[in-house]
Structure formats: C-alpha cells, structure tokens
Amino acid sequence: MYMFKYICKRLGLVLMTFTIIFVMCFVLIKLKPIDMNTVGIGQDADKLRRLLEARGYLKPIPEQLFLYLKRIVLDLDFGVGVYIPQYSGQPVWGVFIEKLPPTILINVYSSLLAVPVGIVLGIFAALKKNKWQDHFISTAVMVVISVPSFVYASLLLFILCFKLPVDLQLPKSMLSLPDIVSLFPEKGLQYIPLTFNWDLYFNWPMIKSMLPAVFAMSFGSIAGYARFTRAELTEVLTSEFMLLARTKGLTKSQATVRHALRNSMVPIFPSIVGEFISVLSGSLIIERIFSIPGVGALYLSAINATPVPDYDFFMMLSAFYTLIGLVAGLVIDLSYGVIDPRIRMGAR
C-alpha cells in the first residue's frame, strides 16, 4: 500500500513537472528572436513575415500555446516540419516514429553486449584485484573512457568495414529499409514511409549492418560497467558479512555470487536502466559516422533551424525527452526496491 501511494504521488509529481517544463519550453522557444529580414537576393522581401503570419506564428504566445495544446490533445496532431531542411513538409510524429527504431535498436543491442561483458570484466577485475589481470582491465577501461567515442567509432569503421578481408567486412553504413525490402522479395515486406515496421529491422543483414555502430556504442558502456562493478564488488568483498558467509561454510564463489554480487548490484542495476533510457536520445556522432537514420541530430537541428526554430519538432522532442527523463527517474527509484527488498520507498 505504501508503495502504491508512493507511486501515485510520484506519478502526480511527474505530470506536474512535465507540464511546467513543457510550457516553459514552448514559451522560451517562441521568445527566440526571428530575423524578419532573412531573404535571398531576388526573393519577395515580405515572404517570411507572410508565411509566419499564415502559420499563426505571429499570434500572442498564450493563444499559440492554447491552439497547440488543443491540436495535440484533441487531434494528436504534432504538426509538420517547416524549417529543418531535411524534413520540411513531413509530419513530425511520422519522422520521429521512423527514426526512433534504429536509435532504440542500436542502444538495445549495445546494452545487450555492454552489460554482461562490462559486468563480467568488472567481476573478474574485482576478484583479481591488484593482480596483472586487474591492471590490464583497469588500464583498458581508463583508455576507453578517456578516448572520445568518435575516435574508436572511426577506428572500428576503418578496421571492421574496410581493412578486414572483403568477405569478413561489415557494412560501412546501416542498410536502408528499401534495401531490406529488395533483399527479401519472398517475404512480401513493405516499406511504408513514416510508419513503424519492426519486421524490416529483425533480419540478419540489417542487424549485421548495425554491428559497427553497436560496437562503437558499447565500448564506453562496457568500460563504465566494468569500472563501476569492480569498484562496488571490491568494496562488498571486503565487508564483514562476506567473512561471515565464508565462516558458515560457503565457498568463495558461492559467497561471491549469492551475497557479494547481489549487494553490489544495488547501485549498478539502476545505472543500467538510467543509461539505457538516456541513450534513447541517440548519439549524434555515432549516427553520423555510421549513417544511421536515427533521432540523434533531430533536436539540435530543430533548435538551430533558420530563420526560425522548427517549433513543432522542438516541442515534440522536448516533450518526449522530458517524459523519458522523468519516467527514468521514477523507474530507477522503484528499481531499488526490486533489487533489494529491504529498500521500501515511501514507507514511514
């Protein structure tokens, strides 16, 4: 019951915080000055003003906010891209829906790779503390964490996709969805733009074409998990209850797995959830290097669009990421209780 009340309270807070951030984003982006004199040589000098007026962008901000909320709540219409050149005239929601799967998949795959590898390396390093294996792993971790992701992304591209023997090379960029359709004519796959079709992603050629990006994305995470796990496990292994576990007759591996590992997971597991959710925003650099048509660059493009920010893209992405952030916070907090039943939030 305590938990239920706690969840209700937190959900209420999430909703309130979301509303405040949403309205603030709307007002602030609308306050960004517009250079009305942006006009090319040989163009109608008044064109921009008339277009803004016709789109309703010159109405008072509260009126615009009301109309916008009405549009998204009643019609679920998130608008159409206007000022991001690559997406002008395209429905904001459709573009987002089409671009989210590659971003999610790359992050899921990289998490699937990074979590076990990172934790295993961390455990191994902790168990071999201060031995050469620990030093090797720790040094590797330090190098990977210190080097920017675009460096090893470029290296991976160069080695895996270019320098390996031709037969072993991975694709240099992610395959396009029409490519997948043409690869499997017998499956009757269809690519319908701006829609959501998982079938196009769950096949070996597509997964293979994502692998270089997955490896590049997972390097940093592997290093992070390894370092974190090693630090936590090292501390737990020196706790008194571990001595007690050994004295009651458990072997070292039994004590490590049953007691040390579980205790060390208390801070590690929420970090896995948090990292997974945070990376939904995509990686601008990784997506550029491997030509992933993901959401990485969308937010920045929306804000930097000229002569006017792309309001509809900005607002939808702001709402999405705000919600993701708030829900992530909630999920992380709740996960403590799942990992360690002794933790009961909201209990008095």
Place this chain on the structure above:
Amino acid sequence: MNIKNVIRSVSAILLAAMMLVSIVACQDPEQPGNTSGTPDEDKTYTYNTYTTLSPSNWNELTYQDNNDTQIMSYIGSSFYSYDFKFDADGKIVPGEFVMKYDAATKLEDVSADYVGDKWGVPEGAKGYAYKITLREDLKWDDGTAIKAEDFVYTMKEQLAPEFQNYRADSFYVGATIIVNAENYAKQGQTVDGVDNSASGKYTVADLVKGEDGVYTQPDGGAIYFALTEALDWCGGKTVTQYSAYLDAEAFAALQGLADAETGRVAITDETIALVTKLIDTDDWGHEGPENVPYYMVYEYTYPETKFEDVGIFVGETEYEIVLVLAKALPLLKEDGSLSYQSAYNMSSLPLVHKAKYEAAKQEPAEGSDLWTSVYNSSVETTASWGPYKLESFQSGKQYVLVRNENWYGYGVEENAGLYQTDRIVCDTIGEWNSAWLKFLAGEIDGIGIDVSIANDYKGSDRAYYTPDDFVASLQLQSSVDQLKARESEGVNKSILGYTDFRKALSLAIDRHDFAVQTTTSSLEGFGLFNSMHYYDVENGGAYRNSDDAKKVLCDIYNVDYTKYDSLDAAVDAITGYDIEAARALVTKAYNEALAAGDIKEGDKVLLTMGTGTITEVVTKRFEYLTNAWKELVKGTPLEGKLETEVKDFADAWATDFRAGKYDVCMGGWTGAAWDPGYFLLAYLSPAYMYSSAWDTSSVQMTFTMKGVGENGADVEETMSLIDWYNCLNGAAEAKYDWSANALEQEQRLQLIAALEKEVLKVYYTVPLYNNFSASLLSYKVDYITYEYNTFMSYGGIKYMTFNYDDAAWAAEVAAQNGELNYK
C-alpha cells in the same frame, strides 16, 4: 621497481600500440585497370553517389533549398536547354554552347497579340508575350499525357494565395514577372508601409485631403511620412539615420508629431511644409518639393484578382501555352532562335501531376490559414516527367532513381547512346570520412577532395577541378562608431577605419601563397568577380577577360599596364602583395590616427576575427593572416603591437559583423554570375553589404558613360554609387535606364567596372581567392569532358559513360581487395 607499475605501464603501452598498428596496417593496393567498357543492354549501370543532407521536398512549388533540387533535376524536363557545341570532328568546343529545344518544339514572340490595357504590353514592344508549343508525346511516368492545361493548372496552384507557396515569388520578383501573378498570389492581403520612393506610385497631387486636413490615398487608404522606416530613396536607411544632414528644426518638429510607436507622421499641409524644409539643406543637396513623396509610405491592399487575368493560359491548341509578362524578357534572338536567357530564366514552367497534387493537399491546422501539400515528398506522392523516376526514398538515408521509360527523351534520335545510367543510388552520409572509405571501396562514384587528403590526391588522374563564382574575400569592419565602442584602455581598433590601414592589410597578403596554403585547390583572386561572371553570355563575354575589368585590377594593385606589352601581361604581374608599400601605409595611417587622436602612443591594435564555426581550415586561414600582418607591422610604429583573436559567432556571424560586433571576417557572395551588374547589389545595397556602415548613397562618383547619350554622345554625371547602380539596372527611380534591355552589354561593362573599382578602393572587401572545388571520380564512370563548361558543367548524367557495369565493377573491386588506389 614496483612490478605492478611495470605491468600497468606495459598494459597501457600494449593497448596504445594495438590501436596505432590498426591505423597504419594498411597497404596500398594496386590501381585497378581502367578498361573502357562498351554499354551492353543486358547489363545494369548504377551511378552511386551521396549527399550530406537528405532532400525532403522536391516539389517545384515549395522547395526551399538547393538540397531539394537534387531529385528535381532528374524527374523534370526542360522546354529548352544548353548543350555542348561540337565541332565537325565531334569534339567539344571549349567554353561554347548551343541552345536546343527539348520538351518544347517552338517558342514564338506574340507580344503584338496582347498590346493594350488588359495585358499592358506596349505597342511595338517585343519580349512580353510568348507562345510555347509543347511536344505532343510528353507523359508522366504513369503514362498520363501532359498538355498545356497542366502547366496552367500548376501555375494556378503555384500562385494560390491560400498556400503561400515558397516559390510563388519566382513569377513576380526577379526577371520573370507574369502579368497579375503578384496580385493573384497576394490578393486580399494588406501591406502596411509600402515605400513610395520604390514604387513611385503617388505624388502629393495624387493624394486626397480629408475634412480633418489629413491626406489619404485616392481610395481612402492611409499614407504617412516615415521617419524610422528604411526607404529606398535613403539607400535602405531611415530618415532618422540621416537626421544630421537634414534640417534640425524641421526634423524635431516632425518627431514631435510622429506616432511614438511607428515613427510615422500624418500627411497634412503642415507636415508637407516641414518635410519640404527638412530636405532643403546643403548637406542633403537642396532637394525640392517634388521629392517630398519619396519620404512617404502607404498601406496597400492587393485587389481581388481572377486567375483568368493572370498572364498564362492555353493557346489555340491543347499543346500551346501563352505567357504574358509584365517585364520584357528576351528569350529569342533577333533571328528568332533561342537566346541563352530562354534556358536561364525559363528553362521550364513548374509542373505537377494534377491528380497526385490534389490528393496531396493538406488542410490548415487550427490557428493557421495556410494550406500545405505533401506532393513530391515520398515515392507515392511523386510524379516524374524527366529521364528518371523515384523508386524508393527513405528520409535521411537513401533515395533511388530508375529510368522513366515513359520519358519522351529516350525516343529522341539525338539522345541515342546517351543516358547510359540505369539507376542512381544516393545515400545520405553525414561524415566525409565515412564517405571517403566508401569511395575507396568502390561503393560511391565521386567525392570532393577534403583538405586532409589534398596533398595525396591533388595530382590523381581521377581528380578534376571545378570553378565557381564565389570569390572568398576578407571583410573589414566599416563602422568606425562600433570600432571605437569596442576599444578599451590601451587597445585600439579604430585605426581600421583608415583606408590606408585597410589597404596595407590587403597588400600584406600574398594571394597565391594564401590560396596554396589554406585551400585545397582554389586560385588567387583579386576582384569582386572571377572568370565565372559573364557580362555578355550570348557572346561568351567573361567579365574578368574584358579590358575594362583588367584595368580595374591594375589600378587597384598599382600595376602600370602601360609598362607592359599587353594588358594580360600586366594582369599576370599582379600578386596583390607589396610589403614595403604596405608598411609605408601602416606608418601613414598610424601618424594620421595619432594626429587625429584616434590612437595613443603605445596602444596595441587588436583585430577580432569572427567566424560561424572554428574549424581546422578557419584556424589555418586566420593564423596565416595573423602571421602576414605581424610581418606587415615590422619596422612600423605598430611593430609588436598588432594582435588578433578569433571568436565563434555561430549562425549570427554575418549579422553580427554587419552590426559591427567584430572586426574581420571572411565572406563572399555567390549567385547572378551572368549578371554582374545586378550582382553589385551585394556590395552596394545596405540590405546585403558586409560593410553596412559604408554609405553608398552619399559616396559620389563622377563618371563618363561613353556613347550612351543622344546620337551616341557621352554622358558625364556625378551621382552616388547607389544611384549609378540603379541606373545600371534600370530601377524605377533611376535617372537613366542603362539596364540590359536598354544598352548594349559592352556599354554597360564600363559602368560595372567603374563600380567594381569604387568598391575595391575602399578596402572594406579584400578579395583573396577564387573558389575551386576539387573532386575525385571513380574509375567506374567518366564524364564526357574534364574541362569545365559554364553552361554544361561536365555533361552530367546525360553524357556520363561507364567503364564497368555493376557486376564487372563488383568483380574489379573484389580483385583489388576492396580498396582502390586513386593516388
């Protein structure tokens, strides 16, 4: 030694070494054989290319940037087009072109049929109305026939007021102005503040005095004197900005009567008298009462207009389009053949597939009045009447074009053997390095040479160099007020306000060395225009090759051409670099500034260089300039006292420079390469100039226009630079009409050169290099020529030939272990 430390160190070194080895582990493979293949009908020829930004909207009516035109160019056709000129041996004649009919079969000047009030074509005039006869076999890719009514329907949609289509102004601003197009597109809209000096619509006598003593337009619309609005008559500035030159008493009185928010003054007898007094001063050239209307702005509502009144309709047959223009456009030469302008200004008219376009219309969202369309933004909404059609498109990832078998051109005899390309695959690749690896692996067929590989690949036999009309120039701050405002104790900037100092900065730069050191393949540039600017396209008149233009450069760079065998020899001797003269100028400017109190002894000069993004190339260029200028001040009073700094102004770099927020930037202009007279706008109009504080409406130039007066007499005049510019372009308010329609190009040339010289000699704009881009072309394909042709480029997809079909190319790449050598 601690063994743990040793192990830790060894581990780190091992890891670093592994990474290093992986970078350098490559061996250059053998260069593939360049076997020239003969096209075979059973083989597939795919041209693989890439773009950094995906197009999104290839709708002719609404596309917003050049990125969108990459698909448009394949799915559309032209009425008439340029082509290479071939000699009797079938070889291309360098630099020349011919005009050809494509989708149209005939173009006739029918101006005489539309003389009169309805269409406004003057008696005896030519170039106002044209009849375009279409081929009768034009089809969409789905087989639907294309007739004249489709073009008329499209123009109606193009100008539809409820859509406010982005490209609608193509038919009422610029060269191609269709009668009533603007009225139809803007009908019902009210524009507040139309500049009467630009439109020349009203004199004081035209206005109607109300009972309250306030004058209005004849239809009752409001009209005012404008104190704070930019006026054409004031060179794009406001009356208030010029108040120092105007009658102070009258100005104060008008200010007192002005609306506090708008700065507008109601027109009454009293205010007419005040404005008359305001402009009758020595500093303002004692303008008379006849100029009073030039300070008015008025409200204008575009009238309701039927599309039937717009100058485009179907002719006598269903394949004839009649076009009536408000401004003459010489699409035909005297002998009735196509002029270069037919393909330049009206290669085609916009065309949409009616059924698809109607289906793609989107109603306005609540709160908006704007109808939109998703036509030509996906495969389903796209229609082609060009050589290729869209097969697939994934936004931000890839598009694929394949042959449009319904294109009329494949049945045209003279296209036999051309258009060898079957498919065009274009991937979106944001990162150049990724694209480069794909190029080396034979996965894309062309790439620009990045500065990082320039030294290795500049000399490749697959490298080619493309000039463009962009002249990269150093822009030096023109606002002395802003320079002074940004000074601090011991830090001087206002010396940049001295022409001699700016000239010294210019003479300290060795243009050739600058281009070699800081660009991939560009060449030194000295003038506002380069070899890509044509003042007489029809006759191949490149501006920079003219004697007038050559003399400008000699004068500006102090080369006495009388001492050389020829003008060309004199121009060849120009380097733009004269360090001794430059140092003398620094000393002179310093002494003058010291005497004027603009600099103190011991002050250092700090020049702030601004840019949009601080990249490796930008840093290299600014470092070069810094070193050149530090060298410049040696032996002058500023020795050791000239410093520079670089700041990032992001997207606002140009706006901020114009606002005087920093001192030096690199910028230039591109566009209107075939109309340098018009292009001078970028250097003379306050709306566009980098040197926005340089008042071109007050700088006077005395010049003699040879042979343009009555009976070929010379005309000598003293006018402001902007007035000369207006004459050159036949602006409504200009004293003379010396536009391309009124004068021979050779006659206009002398004025273009004079104005170029005026711009260069103030050294706010210092040309540095003429832009060339370097590219590599895959062994798989070849252009018909590697000598750039202004009109045809390298022949494009039409003339592209393949040395390998897809299968042979894959085998060749595999034989080279997936890595081709282009060095």
